Amino acid sequence: MRSNVGRVGERLLPVDPAIRGVAEQLYSLVADAPIISPHGHVPARMLADNHAFENAAELFVTKDHYITRMLHAAGVSLSELSGAEPRSTWRHLAENWHRFAGTASGYWLETELSDVLGITIPICAETADEIYDAVDVVLASPEFRPRELFRRFGVSVLATTDDPLDDLSAHAQLREADLGGHVLPTFRPDIYLDPDAASFGSAVDALLATTAEPATFSGYLAALENRREHFVRHGGVSTDHGVEEPYTLDIDADEAAALFQRVMRREASAADHRAFRGHMLLQMARMSVDDGLVMTVHAGIHRNHSSATFSAFGPDTGHDIPVPTTFTRGMKPLLERYGLEKNLHLVLFTVDETTFSRELAPLAGFYPSVYVGAPWWFLDAPDAILRFRSAVTETAGFYRTSGFIDDTRAFLSIPARHDVARRADVAYLSRLVMERRITLELAERIARDLVDAIPREVFKL
Known part of the structure; x- marks a missing residue:
């Protein structure tokens, strides 16, 4: 069964109640449909090896240029993101999270945390370490290895x-x-x-x-x-x-x-x-x-x-x-x-x-x-x-x-x-x-x- 990604409330559906009602009806037909992803860049070796993800920084920041480019624009050097201690890298993201308001990458990351990992703590400088530690706990579970998530996502x-x-x-x-x-x-x-x-x-x-x-x-x-x-x-x-x-x-x-x-x-x-x-x-x-x-x-x-x-x-x-x-x-x-x-x-x-x-x-x-x-x-x-x-x-x-x-x-x-x-x-x-x-x-x-x-x-x- 695929995760409950993106089901909270009426996210992204029309504001007008009449149109939204039709949209909800149509969405219910496809919400759980299998995912067909005919073009992407996830490495096959990651799924073949099925190693646990390392930490929040490796999972959400260092390999995602949607994220790193915005942080770089905010004055964070790429060396601080790619070569730094992972917790420090995650803190850079948390401290600058307000800059991602309204962006697709911000929406995706919040959805991943809440709907895939079950972490609903608001992201900010004060919660950076709390979220980082919560992600570590989740990633230690066998249920969050790549192959298990592949099945859960319904790919x-x-x-x-x-x-x-x-x-x-x-x-x-x-x-x-x-x-x-x-x-x-x-x-x-x-x-x-x-x-x-x-x-x-x-x-x-x-x-x-x-x-x-x-x-x-x-x-x-x-x-x-x-x-x-x-x-x-x-x-x-x-x-x-x-x-x-x-x-x-x-x-x-x-x-x-x-x-x-x-x-x-x-x-x-x-x-x-x-x-x-x-x-x-x-x-x-x-x-x-x-x-x-x-x-x-x-x-x-x-x-x-x-x-x-x-x-x-x-x-x-x-x-x-x-x-x-x-x-x-x-x-x-x-x-x-x-x-x-x-x-x-x-x-x-x-x-x-x-x-x-x-x-x-x-x-x-x-x-x-x-x-x-x-x-x-x-x-x-x-x-x-x-x-x-x-x-x-x-x-x-x-x-x-x-x-x-x-x-x-x-x-x-x-x-x-x-x-x-x-x-x-x-x-x-x-x-x-x-x-x-x-x-x-x-x-x-x-x-x-x-x-x-x-x-x-x-x-x-």
Whole structure:
């Protein structure tokens, strides 16, 4: 049985009593539905090893860049959060908790404490140690190990994000475990496709060595196809591509081969690098047509915006910033070649809200291969989800969207995040019902499908 996450009162449901009554009725249909999480970053090894979580700081702060970025903005250095004694790190969060008022991350963390761990003490500087000790007591119980929580959360599907050369042994181990749900690998080839990545050359060398393919463009493509097949054998259903610019390029084989050699010899220009990335995104679509893996593209993030922070602390430490993003022209070469292929499912994500109604909904409203990815990263919050539904639905409907994507490394936040999406969606549906734009019966079907049939269709589950 899943935890009672997010059930307190009428949280996030409409204020108007009449609309709220419909929302409550719809919410009751999906509140306990199994969680389908087809894209996220929880490591499979954590579930395979099933070690106890260490402490409140490790669980809620140091690995969650939603939290660390806000604390950094408040003047807390990342060294104080990542290298300090855990209790001190937790105190930094408690002392600054008022700064998280109104944020999605604040809502999630409070929900995790109260509804998952059963701790309802208000967070502030004076209660920091009391909460830290209470978390320690809870985490010492076998009931709060990762696998036990996986079962309790009612997770039906959890996708991880994995390097193409991962042997996926953790996934093989989990297939033998009695989890009550499936843990699937996701093929994430970014550093093998982007010549601007610091490790690109060594990554490609390792890829070719692992697959015993020659250092030619055709050998490189064959090596990627080989590793994709490895993921398919281990239950993978999708690939994930994080790009700043959703740009694709269709060039002939000879030109692509010459471009590959320039890139590998480090003789390529910035324009060559862009062309290579664009062509490889198109090649990934070709491979998805061939092997059936769903292709997800998360676009529009300027990674590692702070050079000093990246140098000192590395990636994924809170300084990735959104940029304006456009898809229509950049994705045209890919869609010209493969957009009408029945075996291609292409899910496009953005953090530029202006793109939803202007480009993504119209693209998904025509191309059978294209789906609009759920609000992601900076947009996976209650009001942003409502804006997403308003922007997309009138053009593409509900069934050309992906279903909710939690995209999280913070394992305990998964049920809280999915519950927020369910509440926001039924709030939107209830307004349509009360405005006589759809019937209650149809709203009931859509509410159920948003958490089950839609993500299963999109991700071929």
